[in-house]
Amino acid sequence: MSLDLNRRHLLGSTAAALGVLAMDGLGTQATAATLQGSLPARVDTVVVGGGLSGLVAAREVARSGRSVLVVEARSRVGGRLLNHRLTTGGTIEAGGAFIGPTQDHVAALAAELGVATFPEYVDGKNVYVSKLLGRQTYSGTVPPDPTILLDALLLLKQLDGWAAEIDVAAPWAHPKAKQWDATTLAAYVRGHSVNGAGIINLLKSWTQPGFGADPDQLSLLFVIHYIACSGNETTKGTFNLNADTAGGAQERRFVGGSQRLPLALASQLGDTVALNAAVRQVDQVAGGAVVHTARGTVACRRVIVACPPPLVLDIVWNPGLPAARRTLLQQMKMGRLMKCDAVYETPFWREAGLSGMGVSDNGAVRVAFDNGVPSTGHGILLAFVGGTTWAQFGTLSLDARRAAVLAGFAKMFGKQALSPIDYTEHDWTHERWTRGAPVAVMGPGTMSTVGSSIRTPHGRVHWAGTETSTYWTGYMDGAVRAGQRAAAEVIAAP
Numbered sequence: 075m076s077l078d079l080n081r082r083h084l085l086g087s088t089a090a091a092l093g094v095l096a097m098d099g100l101g102t103q104a105t106a107a108t109l110q111g112s113l114p115a116r117v118d119t120v121v122v123g124g125g126l127s128g129l130v131a132a133r134e135v136a137r138s139g140r141s142v143l144v145v146e147a148r149s150r151v152g153g154r155l156l157n158h159r160l161t162t163g164g165t166i167e168a169g170g171a172f173i174g175p176t177q178d179h180v181a182a183l184a185a186e187l188g189v190a191t192f193p194e195y196v197d198g199k200n201v202y203v204s205k206l207l208g209r210q211t212y213s214g215t216v217p218p219d220p221t222i223l224l225d226a227l228l229l230l231k232q233l234d235g236w237a238a239e240i241d242v243a244a245p246w247a248h249p250k251a252k253q254w255d256a257t258t259l260a261a262y263v264r265g266h267s268v269n270g271a272g273i274i275n276l277l278k279s280w281t282q283p284g285f286g287a288d289p290d291q292l293s294l295l296f297v298i299h300y301i302a303c304s305g306n307e308t309t310k311g312t313f314n315l316n317a318d319t320a321g322g323a324q325e326r327r328f329v330g331g332s333q334r335l336p337l338a339l340a341s342q343l344g345d346t347v348a349l350n351a352a353v354r355q356v357d358q359v360a361g362g363a364v365v366h367t368a369r370g371t372v373a374c375r376r377v378i379v380a381c382p383p384p385l386v387l388d389i390v391w392n393p394g395l396p397a398a399r400r401t402l403l404q405q406m407k408m409g410r411l412m413k414c415d416a417v418y419e420t421p422f423w424r425e426a427g428l429s430g431m432g433v434s435d436n437g438a439v440r441v442a443f444d445n446g447v448p449s450t451g452h453g454i455l456l457a458f459v460g461g462t463t464w465a466q467f468g469t470l471s472l473d474a475r476r477a478a479v480l481a482g483f484a485k486m487f488g489k490q491a492l493s494p495i496d497y498t499e500h501d502w503t504h505e506r507w508t509r510g511a512p513v514a515v516m517g518p519g520t521m522s523t524v525g526s527s528i529r530t531p532h533g534r535v536h537w538a539g540t541e542t543s544t545y546w547t548g549y550m551d552g553a554v555r556a557g558q559r560a561a562a563e564v565i566a567a568p
């Protein structure tokens with residue numbers, strides 16, 4: 075079966091557009107152009123997972139003239155990309171949202187799909203809330219806390235220096251890989267700064283949204299590699315490229331929400347995307363593979379797996395996965411993260427000369443962003459609640475958590491923050507087919523021992539998904555890159 079992408083593209087786009095007009099619902103968009111009825115008996119390549127990475131991979135395979143089928147467990151495409159239509163108007167993201175410099179693969183995809191971006195609001199001062207020092211405003215990356223400032227700047231310089239030495243495709247090969255991988259980010263900081271506890275606490279404002287984890291859960295090597303990945307082939311990754319708004323990974327957002335990317339790809343792929351088709355078993359047989367899904371069985375030449383690492387272990391593998399890969403997957407844990415948004419009549423903080431960006435060393439809101447969308451005049455504040463902050467607040471009742479989040483916003487931006495016109499949140503630890511967010515992370519002793527198996531094919535099975543990317547692993551850009559790389563492997567293979 076070969077795929078006529080242009081014809082299907084047109085059909086798919088039309089179907090999706092009709093869906094939008096009819097119901098203006100994402101559910102409709104997500105299913106309008108997908109395969110109904112039985113699955114094909116045989117295709118060239120089966121792609122497991124209809125997130126950004128799997129859909130990009132499928133499109134590349136289809137473009138090479140080979141037949142492809144995406145089998146997606148959920149009743150929608152997009153995986154960790156999920157738009158949320160606010161009752162007060164406008165669309166925000168429950169999952170991945172921001173894009174920044176050097177994320178050129180996702181930027182090129184968005185441009186091709188006609189999905190525009192707009193700059194994250196950054197005018198005015200940021201706010202820092204500290205138990206010891208109270209509330210201050212500031213500009214730049216590191217809050218002006220004299221108890222940590224010097225050590226924090228030295229630490230970031232050190233991390234950037236090490237990141238510059240790392241081969242992003244083989245961090246385990248660095249001469250100090252074992253040494254760095256024997257410790258955590260927190261343990262390193264504790265041993266190399268005057269106020270280690272203060273820096274570790276402040277670093278949570280970066281690690282909790284970025285990894286869904288705390289500094290004492292992250293291998294130092296893994297963190298150095300993550301920083302090295304925050305660049306591209308011509309620009310070295312740095313902490314600032316990863317952590318900043320303007321000039322960093324939080325610089326821009328997508329008009330209409332990031333889920334427009336997978337929705338548009340699924341429209342192009344049309345009825346080569348099958349929803350509600352969770353893969354349960356993959357058998358490799360002579361000359362091919364057989365993929366068993368909740369909607370039936372498909373034979374193929376090659377398989378691309380594009381689901382989060384821990385989810386791969388839910389699948390029965392015949393033959394079994396190699397020991398190194400199994401260990402890697404067992405040790406890569408999804409972070410714990412939820413996004414909480416409060417909507418206000420107006421972005422009152424802007425009028426007060428504040429950017430809406432805030433950092434706190436305590437409470438439910440360790441980091442806040444202005445999450446306003448240009449299509450409404452409303453103000454929106456976003457809090458990432460991750461890692462141990464998630465453990466403390468993510469497990470409360472909705473009312474108690476809402477109160478804690480609004481109190482956190484109020485400490486940063488004033489009492490008006492206590493009276494939103496809407497409040498919404500999304501906890502990714504509850505998602506059966508993601509089981510955490512934003513990324514699968516590594517503690518000590520994983521990357522230097524079994525990390526090198528991350529992209530090694532298992533016979534006819536190839537690995538995509540953002541976690542397998544060299545640059546911007548963990549991000550949308552990494553998902554696109556990984557999908558393209560896995561497709562190239564499959565196209566080149568006999």
Ligand SMILES: Cc1cc2nc3c(=O)[nH]c(=O)nc-3n(C[C@H](O)[C@H](O)[C@H](O)COP(=O)(O)OP(=O)(O)OC[C@H]3O[C@@H](n4cnc5c(N)ncnc54)[C@H](O)[C@@H]3O)c2cc1C
Binds near residue numbers: 154353411412
């Ligand atoms: C809260 C949050 C905030 C984030 N913020 C950002 C950000 O600002 N910028 C950024 O670039 N990135 C961000 N990310 C990360 C970004 O969303 C991901 O890197 C990216 O979307 C991953 O795409 P993927 O295709 O690799 O994986 P996924 O999106 O996880 O897709 C995997 C797919 O596989 C499916 N699947 C799983 N198991 C099976 C199975 N057995 N059979 C069939 N299908 C299966 C899943 O349902 C899913 O659709 C964020 C993520 C979250 C959740």
